[in-house]
Amino acid sequence: MSEKLAERWMINRIGLLNFWYYDDEIFEFADGRLLLRGANGSGKSVTMQSFIPLVLDGNKSPERLDPFGSKARKLEDYLLGEEEVSGLDERTGYLFMEFKKEKKDSYITIGIGLKAKRHQNMDFWGFVILDGRRIGIDFFLYKMEIGDDGKRAKVPLTKKELKNRIGEGGEVVESQKEYMEMVNKYIFGFSSIEEYDELIKLLIQLRSPKLSKDFRPTVIYEIMKASLPSLTDDDLRPLSETIENMDQIKMHLDVLYRNMAAVKKLKNEYDNYNRYILYEKAGDLVKAYSDLYASKKEYDNLTKDIENYRSTIANLGNDIISLESEREALKKKEEQLSSGDAKRTQKELLEEEDRYKQYLEDKSKKEEELRNKQDKYYGLERKIKNR
DNA sequence: GCAGTAGATACACGGGTTGG
DNA sequence: CCAACCCGTGTATCTACTGC
Structure with missing residues (x-):
């Protein structure tokens, strides 16, 4: 209890x-x-x-x-x-x-x-x-x-x-x-005497012998109806407001459903569009990857070429130095010969002059080659920088 | 003898029933 | 459905009674 x-x-x-x-x-x-x-x-x-x-x-x-x-x-x-x-x-x-x-x-x-x-x-x-x-x-x-x-x-x-x-x-x-x-x-x-009065009225109604004598549902309904307090406007207001709200909510819901159907259509189109765009971008990406791979390979090759040219340039530098010192030695020899027996050495001089001419040709040839290599080297360097 | 109280009477009003 | 009626309630007023 x-x-x-x-x-x-x-x-x-x-x-x-x-x-x-x-x-x-x-x-x-x-x-x-x-x-x-x-x-x-x-x-x-x-x-x-x-x-x-x-x-x-x-x-x-x-x-x-x-x-x-x-x-x-x-x-x-x-x-x-x-x-x-x-x-x-x-x-x-x-x-x-x-x-x-x-x-x-x-x-x-x-x-x-x-x-x-x-x-x-x-x-x-x-x-x-x-x-x-x-x-x-x-x-x-x-x-x-x-x-x-x-x-x-x-x-x-x-x-x-x-x-x-x-x-x-x-x-x-x-x-x-x-x-x-x-x-x-x-x-x-009870908070008011009226409420208490309603209770007493209900008691009176329920004691009525009609309840046992005349046991029809309509009679019971009438008794119950008569014994209940009537509803005031204040009692009914929340109910009617709720019903009104329900109507409004229903209308609002209908609008939302319509909006949703329209938005769904739009969404389908957008999905298709987005899939297409995605496909395009993916293609671009794949192509960019392969480009990147090729460029990397090219870069490696060029780097190797540069190394080769560098060593070639160094070798050619050494060659120039050794040819310079040979030229000095020949000049000295020429001086010796010019101061010695001219006739005897005339022949030797001509031979030496031929050798000298040959040497100069070799030299200019080598210098020409060097210039070409250098041009090629600078070109490659610019190409790498621009990547 | 006086003040306060109880009882009697009249009347308006409201709730409920009755009968045409 | 409505007017007539009955009954109880509440109030005002007057009278009679009682205790100090």
Whole structure:
């Protein structure tokens, strides 16, 4: 059992004093339930169904008291009975209901006092006992007095006497409205008295014997409809706004679906386009790779050529130096020969001159070759730099 | 004798039922 | 469906009673 349920008030006892056929009667409830058994017409429903709404809100209308909804019997009759039978013209009665908290020994008692006079307005007062005193145990709704016949009799407390007995331990009110508000405040705790009234109305509807007599769904539907509070504009507004929002969302969704279909078409075209572009770029890439490979190879070859030409140039330089020194040696020899026997050496001179001429030819030939090699070398160097 | 209270009476009003 | 009616509620006013 949850804490909240353990905190609620549950009917524990109900009691009647000078009401209907009861002088002083208390019914005990078990776990908030009471079983009444008796033959048809013995007064089970008259007693209880009249009693419960009356004690809960103090409304004394005859149609409220009668479970069949007629107003044949007034509250006055419940207290005084038929004039010829009871002989009573004035009587004070009490009805009370004791509530207990589940699993706790705390009690609240609510009740009403009624003073009826034949053919006159009934006096009404309602009370609540909050300090835990319990009727029939340590609080009594009557006092014992010696009657005219000399016997001790129970005399119900008057309104004023009850007020004094309850004192600070509860409240006494004198109008039906105040009583209803008081019961709601201490027992039910509805935020407004109207809500509490709706509950009582529902109780009245549900006790209707129509429920068992005429068990048609339409009748049940009417009873349930009548017992439910009507919806206010404030209640309905969130609902209508939600429906309106749903319409808007639906429309928005439709637009989005249409947009999506259009965008999908566009996307397909774009995909094709992009695939084509990708193919082109991939072709370019492959070609660039092969170009790169070829250029690298060419670069390597040219680098090798440069190396060769460099060594050739170096060799030719050495050749020039050695030919220069040979020329020097021949010049010296020529000087020696010119200073010696001219005739004897004339022949030798001519031979030497021929050799010299041959040498000069060789030299210019070698220089020509060197220039060509150098030109080629510079050309290659420029080509590498530009890569 | 006085002030406060209870009781009686009249009346307007609202909720609910009845009967044409 | 509506006017008539019944009944209870709340209020105002007057009268009678009671305790100091």
